[in-house]
Amino acid sequence: MSEKTFRGRAHLFGDNIDTDAIIPARYMVTSEPAELAKHVMEDADPDFAKNVRKGDVIVAKKNFGCGSSREHAPVAIKAAGVSCVIAKSFARIFYRNAFNMGLPIFESSDAPDKIKPGDELTVDMNTGVITNLTKNEKYVAAPIPEFMQKLIADGGLMASIKKKIS
Amino acid sequence: MNMTITEKILADHAGLESVKPGQLVNCKVDLALANDITAPISIKEFRRVGAKKVFDAERVVFVADHFAPNKDIESATQVKMVRDFANEFGVTHFYDGGRMGIEHTLLPEQGLVGPGDLVIGADSHTCTYGALGAFASGVGSTDLAAAMITGEAWYKVPETMLFNLTGKPKKWVGGKDVILYIIGKIGVDGALYKSMEYVGDMVKHLTQDDRFTICNMAIEAGAKNGIFAADDVTKEYVKGRFQRTPKYYSSDPDARYAEKFDIKADDIELQVAFPHLPSNTRPISRVGDVRVDQVVIGSCTNGRYSDLKTAAEIIKGKKVAKGVRLIVIPATPLICKQAANEGLFEIFLDAEAVVSTPTCGPCLGGHMGILAEGERALTTTNRNFRGRMGHPKSEVYLAGPAVAAATAIAGRICSPEDVL
Numbered sequence A: 001m002s003e004k005t006f007r008g009r010a011h012l013f014g015d016n017i018d019t020d021a022i023i024p025a026r027y028m029v030t031s032e033p034a035e036l037a038k039h040v041m042e043d044a045d046p047d048f049a050k051n052v053r054k055g056d057v058i059v060a061k062k063n064f065g066c067g068s069s070r071e072h073a074p075v076a077i078k079a080a081g082v083s084c085v086i087a088k089s090f091a092r093i094f095y096r097n098a099f100n101m102g103l104p105i106f107e108s109s110d111a112p113d114k115i116k117p118g119d120e121l122t123v124d125m126n127t128g129v130i131t132n133l134t135k136n137e138k139y140v141a142a143p144i145p146e147f148m149q150k151l152i153a154d155g156g157l158m159a160s161i162k163k164k165i166s
Numbered sequence B: 001m002n003m004t005i006t007e008k009i010l011a012d013h014a015g016l017e018s019v020k021p022g023q024l025v026n027c028k029v030d031l032a033l034a035n036d037i038t039a040p041i042s043i044k045e046f047r048r049v050g051a052k053k054v055f056d057a058e059r060v061v062f063v064a065d066h067f068a069p070n071k072d073i074e075s076a077t078q079v080k081m082v083r084d085f086a087n088e089f090g091v092t093h094f095y096d097g098g099r100m101g102i103e104h105t106l107l108p109e110q111g112l113v114g115p116g117d118l119v120i121g122a123d124s125h126t127c128t129y130g131a132l133g134a135f136a137s138g139v140g141s142t143d144l145a146a147a148m149i150t151g152e153a154w155y156k157v158p159e160t161m162l163f164n165l166t167g168k169p170k171k172w173v174g175g176k177d178v179i180l181y182i183i184g185k186i187g188v189d190g191a192l193y194k195s196m197e198y199v200g201d202m203v204k205h206l207t208q209d210d211r212f213t214i215c216n217m218a219i220e221a222g223a224k225n226g227i228f229a230a231d232d233v234t235k236e237y238v239k240g241r242f243q244r245t246p247k248y249y250s251s252d253p254d255a256r257y258a259e260k261f262d263i264k265a266d267d268i269e270l271q272v273a274f275p276h277l278p279s280n281t282r283p284i285s286r287v288g289d290v291r292v293d294q295v296v297i298g299s300c301t302n303g304r305y306s307d308l309k310t311a312a313e314i315i316k317g318k319k320v321a322k323g324v325r326l327i328v329i330p331a332t333p334l335i336c337k338q339a340a341n342e343g344l345f346e347i348f349l350d351a352e353a354v355v356s357t358p359t360c361g362p363c364l365g366g367h368m369g370i371l372a373e374g375e376r377a378l379t380t381t382n383r384n385f386r387g388r389m390g391h392p393k394s395e396v397y398l399a400g401p402a403v404a405a406a407t408a409i410a411g412r413i414c415s416p417e418d419v420l
């Protein structure tokens, strides 16, 4: 499997998961990714941080990441080992923050309705094709262009620039 | 090719033949802007990654307008940090003191932005420059730091909503009334993510200043940008002013739009947005009896010379109502000078108004006109969120300069017809 393909189990969430549910404000006293990861998604699913395994995929419905503009939200998700987030739509600021922090995200109109919790998925960044290995189905999301893949591989926008200029 | 003006500007700056909504593109930026609040954060990021230079010292602009003239030690320290950075990296366009004006009025006036530009700014009202036929959108300080270093920024190509404006606006109705009317119709998230494009036979009746006001408030409908294709009015405005070569884009006749709206001048009365949302609008005839403590005429929305002139026309020879404070804030030094030369200051001062030096000041509840608990202001600014101009239990009403001037005279929100 190429490094441009993610593989993991699906964790399902609903509409309008806000940044407070992703990483509650009471943990904002730190910006240490590993610390944030311990509480990720806590207010939406208290067992998430315990159950998540490296490579797993968050699947949500509409408007994921709405609310405050905190960059800690994508950082916490990434640090927990989540490989990517699939949602019907993302809140505007979360969308920018996710890519800038190096967390790949995919918009798909149908995948979030068809995927069930625990389904084994692969997601291809080049083509945007999501394969559900459990149900033997395929869905499509917009692919991630090469320059954005590079930004993700470098670990986010500023990390990518740092690499470029040093 | 079926592309909108916004898609064309993004495609060109990304070096692509064409783009479509939803696509991620990497664009060259023509100008990167930050202010005294956002620049310090971008500068910290810039230094953290060890950048050695800005992408182009002529194309990075810093304007110290929010808490300026420095209102306290913190704001003075912030501005000093930006000034030191500008000196160290040879950034020519650093504005403070008597050179400073409110960024979104200053940049077009000084010819730093023009038709066809792609402008990135760490301020949400960067969208103002769409009035010149440019793509301009606000971002966070991290994006701005990246743009300062690389001269590039990534965008998700937005869908476009088309607003077909028809007819001739009624007397006293200006750009502010048009945009408040539209936001009242579509709501504060009515254009979320999207581009708001304006066409139609009303456009020729809208001055360049009206168009700045309309694009300024695109963000109040949640939009990524607002845009008018440049016409003769815009070409005349940028002539002898814009320092680079303008590039004129327009939408293809078969461009694809997410939604279309017909906006008729006959339906647009003078508008007032009630607390605490810009979409909470009412026509002046349905405002009722609303007394005010303060009126502010200024900001990047309505602090231009034409706004001051409209206000002066109504105020001339009268006095501000007893118990009301009128604060007039010209947006730039040039506007100040023109207003002084043309006798506007005399009219305002005779009316017993406060006339201020350019600043954002009260617009963001910074300084120069903060509201106490329970006070009520009518202002020509763009946001009336709870506590925006001071105490959380104060109220802000939004309107254009004509209603603002009349309100200052009458002491209650009213139309110019009621005081003339």
Ligand code: SF4
Pocket: B065, B066, B102, B103, B104, B123, B125, B299, B300, B301, B359, B360, B363, B364, B381, B382
């Ligand atoms: S005048 Fe108000 S809205 Fe405009 S830039 Fe200043 S604070 Fe922001």
